[in-house]
Amino acid sequence: MQTFYIHIDGNIESAEFLPLVYCVAKEMRVTGYVRNVDRGAEIFFNTSSLLGASEFLQKIKQGAPYVEITSSKFKKIQEHHFSDFNIYNEDDGREPVHALIPADIAICNNCKDELHNSNNRRYHYPFVACPDCGPRYAILKKLPFDRRTTSLNNFSMCEACFNEYNQVNNRRFFSEINSCADCGIKLSILCSDLSILSRNIEIVFSLIKHFLNQGKILAVKGIGGYVLICDASNPDAIALLRKRKHCPTKPFALLYPDIKALENNFEISEQEKYLLQSNASPALLLYPKQSSANNVALSYIAPKLNRTEVMLPDNALFELISHEFGKPLVIAGANISGSPVIYKDEDATLYLFDVVDFIVSHNLDIVVPQDKSIMQFSKYENQSIILKRSLGMAPSFAHYKSKSNYCILATGASLESSFTLAYMDDTFISQYLGNGESYEAQLMYKHTLEHLLALYEVKPDVIIADKNAEYFAHQYATELAEKYGTEVKFVQHHEAHFAAVLAENRLLHSNKPVLGVIWDSGGLGYDDNIWGGEFFKYENNEMMRCFHIDYFPAVKSDKPIPEPRLAALCTAGYVWPQKDLWQNKFTSSELSKYISLALNAATFSSSLNSIFDAVASLLNLCDIQTYSGEVAGYLQVLAEEYVEENGFVMDESYFKADAQFYPIPTALLMQSVITDIQADLDRSYIAAKFYYSIVSLIGKVAQRTHINDICFSGDVFQNALLVDWIQEEYQDKYQLYFHINLSPNNENISFGQMVYYENKITSVFFDTDKRLRDESERAFGNQKVQR
Structure with a gap:
């Protein structure tokens, strides 16, 4: 037997990547161990030949479509005998793991099947997730990503979920966000007097469908925060939403239950279909077909525009709502104009009843709020254009390797605000944080930046800002520089x-x-x-x-x-x-x-x-x-x-x-x-x-x-x-x-x-x-x- 070493670098969700390596090792009868290390994961293992070691690495890569592997180092090392294959996920006295931050992942097909299968124990459980899908960044409190470092730590796994977690052949083996209706997140629907109509899942979904058919407007808490929904075929409901939200012409989005229903109403390419059903599941701007007018009030949804923002459900809750309702839904941001999405339950009950009739909420805390990412393709040349980079895409940016051995913070501009943090060769670009002129957006900006700095326990060594002293991002940069005792450099906007x-x-x-x-x-x-x-x-x-x-x-x-x-x-x-x-x-x-x-x-x-x-x-x-x-x-x-x-x-x-x-x-x-x-x-x-x-x-x-x-x-x-x-x-x-x-x-x-x-x-x-x-x-x- 020969001994080999592999180091894998990238956007690796370490706690759920390691079980994949374990399963591949067992399948190929490879012995050794895998563990989290600084900047990814490392594997030490025995196999009979260089060819076998190469095949092992390839199978790991093929088995992890949700992992963005940026590099892998592979070499033969001094021979060492291992009798079994193990996962080491404790620190063992080593330095803290510098893992990349995992993005949130849209619901996978396996979880959809469980959700709609009446014989499955997760039937109609609106928070079903697995190693291939579910919230990550949205619920992350510390690194590396595992249950104890997320807001799911407040929920203890029942015996059935715990057994799944520990069974090697179970697809939820080492799934850190494992839960079910018995031990997991609870759904509720509230009235404007803050009374709870029901916590029973079946009753809640029955009420949602009933209220939507009545032309009511609801707020629903998703992965990244609250959104507003109403019946897309009801012009009166959409007009009421516009009146209450004070947005006479701003386009709304459409949520379709599945790709087939969407295809019936919109022109869509294979590339667009792929993106809608991808891990990030962004919203896309699409051209409607003539048939769209039959079941959606397009002139009320995107007035005077020839493209409409459309999306598919990115989590189990919206998967159930849209399928139970059976028709397209209008989706609008649950926010004050120019401000970021509302994500705290207390803010939802304080502000949203001015707009909505009912609130559908749950008891899982959102740590990092995010809007839906939005993209479009140009009509004739098929050029992809990102309009908003957020849910499912932020914050790790594996497409650029920082060259600095110190921490750089760049604070961005104003209207579409974001910040960038470069640290230990890695680059993080925040999600879209709203209009920087809004006080609420400024609070969100500070919250998100403080959270990211806390995740890595770092402080900026240098801060970069826009020249314009009127920008909040410029002013905050100078404030942080004074706080951290560092310098501020200014870069012209267009440069x-x-x-x-x-x-x-x-x-x-x-x-x-x-x-x-x-x-x-x-x-x-x-x-x-x-x-x-x-x-x-x-x-x-x-x-x-x-x-x-x-x-x-x-x-x-x-x-x-x-x-x-x-x-x-x-x-x-x-x-x-x-x-x-x-x-x-x-x-x-x-x-x-x-x-x-x-x-x-x-x-x-x-x-x-x-x-x-x-x-x-x-x-x-x-x-x-x-x-x-x-x-x-x-x-x-x-x-x-x-x-x-x-x-x-x-x-x-x-x-x-x-x-x-x-x-x-x-x-x-x-x-x-x-x-x-x-x-x-x-x-x-x-x-x-x-x-x-x-x-x-x-x-x-x-x-x-x-x-x-x-x-x-x-x-x-x-x-x-x-x-x-x-x-x-x-x-x-x-x-x-x-x-x-x-x-x-x-x-x-x-x-x-x-x-x-x-x-x-x-x-x-x-x-x-x-x-x-x-x-x-x-x-x-x-x-x-x-x-």
């Missing part, structure tokens, strides 16, 4: 975006220059203006802003302007000042006020997001939006109408070939759009021509900078039609790189800040006040300021 997409695509050490197209709502630039329509060049570990959209007055700082009419006035008012353009958008006093503010503005913006809003307002799609991204969604729908009929074919751009190009002329763009509007051209043509014009900028800049590799980041690239058009226009001409495992929006800022700092990237800034016109100056810059 952080660029660093994030470079790192995701492994271009940080490219031997060629890379063009960064960074378009978003805005972030503070080096010149104290609001940037947001930016082109950067990256070469030799140096970033340089080489082109940008021309500035226009910023009368609302760097926040997305909630009034697209104001964006239209700021970008077009001085170009086309006829009052009839504005008379239906402003009162006389409003117009005078805003013109005065614009004329006397101290800060200017190049935000491309604001230009999208401005064009939408000029096309009378929306003048005052009620949720972030509303007006951009309407403009996309309008442009898609043209593309559906004509393809990606456009006669000309709004940017003329002979136009001066530094800075990129906002005034010319807006004047041309208004000219077409006043010529009464088709609105879908104008919207599509605007898209084409924006896309054409990328080619112009790439030509002038002679760069072939192009990266894209910023919330504008959540726009699937824009991504499609870029790929249609340039995929055969340039190398195009988009975000892969992160959202293009501000959620990636914290990761980019960490990457920028850790890789010692430097910045070169053009003095834009000099309005460089000469070709060589505007492309590469003789007058530049080192930052």
Whole structure:
């Protein structure tokens, strides 16, 4: 017999990975032991040959689809005899285990079968889980992950569950979240007077179905927190939910009981089907079929949009609710606008009865709340786009290995807040934490960060923040630096975006220059203006802003302007000042006020997001939006109408070939759009021509900078039609790189800040006040300021 050693690194749920290794060893008659170690698991074992050892490793990898193995080290060592195979899961005096944090896993098919099998002892038990599925991060109090370090530690296993836990051939062998109706989590349904209608599982589900059929609105506690539900086929119930939640147009999501029912109503690819049924089980934006109108009130669910957010049950409770009801359900966030999800029972009973008629709750504490992750695929090129990275995806980020031997904390930006922690070669990116301007979101941010630091018993050695001192994330960074006695470094907003997409695509050490197209709502630039329509060049570990959209007055700082009419006035008012353009958008006093503010503005913006809003307002799609991204969604729908009929074919751009190009002329763009509007051209043509014009900028800049590799980041690239058009226009001409495992929006800022700092990237800034016109100056810059 020979002796071998394997070290397995990755997102390993150690307490449940070890039994898998044990079972494979028993099957192959391998002797030795497996144990948790720093950064994963290690195996010492006897087998007859190198080939047998290799087969052992392969079987372990194949048997663990829920484990994200990032690396495995394999070698023959000095011979040692083992008589049996064992699991060592105690510390044995060693240093604390540095395990990666396991993500929550959607309910598996085996648990679904048990849930619906009347002969199974877990029939209709709404918290069924196993080594392949169930809550992890949501209930984790300490590391490594096992029962005693989770909120399930409050529940003692009954004899039947304990026997399963200890039986080698049982699929719940060493299942740390094992429970059943006899010993596990209890379900209840509450009235507005806080009385409990029932704790009996069958009665609770009967009442849920009855109330939904009556048009009632319910709050239900899921893995990551509470959500609101009602009958998706009942327009009155949806209208009531909108009225109570004060969200007249914000799209809701749809929950379908199974993939077959969803396929009947929506266009869906094999890749989308796979994702919906994956471990992460994100929600997806899909195009409805005509048949959807027969059983869901789509015009009430996603008003004026052509895609709908859909999902499948990700846990046993929602699996039962949706199957018992038998029809699609509306799903809405149980939160105050801009705030994170409500997850504490006391907060649910305090706030949610203003919106709901009944609350369905349970007695398992949620430690880390999370929203549902959301993704979409572009329609024509099938490019995946993460819109929200949260439940099932956060927080471990195995796609980037930190190079630092100390702890780095990057605090992110504002609107889509997140933080990144780099520690002992590993990277953790928090789930989406809400709008950082909300007090509730700030509390959630602090809670989540403190929890993560406590899990690893570390404190940051350096803290990275955005330049903008108005951001909560900036202010909290300085507060933490004082608390921990460490330094704070600041990274410019768009350079952080660029660093994030470079790192995701492994271009940080490219031997060629890379063009960064960074378009978003805005972030503070080096010149104290609001940037947001930016082109950067990256070469030799140096970033340089080489082109940008021309500035226009910023009368609302760097926040997305909630009034697209104001964006239209700021970008077009001085170009086309006829009052009839504005008379239906402003009162006389409003117009005078805003013109005065614009004329006397101290800060200017190049935000491309604001230009999208401005064009939408000029096309009378929306003048005052009620949720972030509303007006951009309407403009996309309008442009898609043209593309559906004509393809990606456009006669000309709004940017003329002979136009001066530094800075990129906002005034010319807006004047041309208004000219077409006043010529009464088709609105879908104008919207599509605007898209084409924006896309054409990328080619112009790439030509002038002679760069072939192009990266894209910023919330504008959540726009699937824009991504499609870029790929249609340039995929055969340039190398195009988009975000892969992160959202293009501000959620990636914290990761980019960490990457920028850790890789010692430097910045070169053009003095834009000099309005460089000469070709060589505007492309590469003789007058530049080192930052």
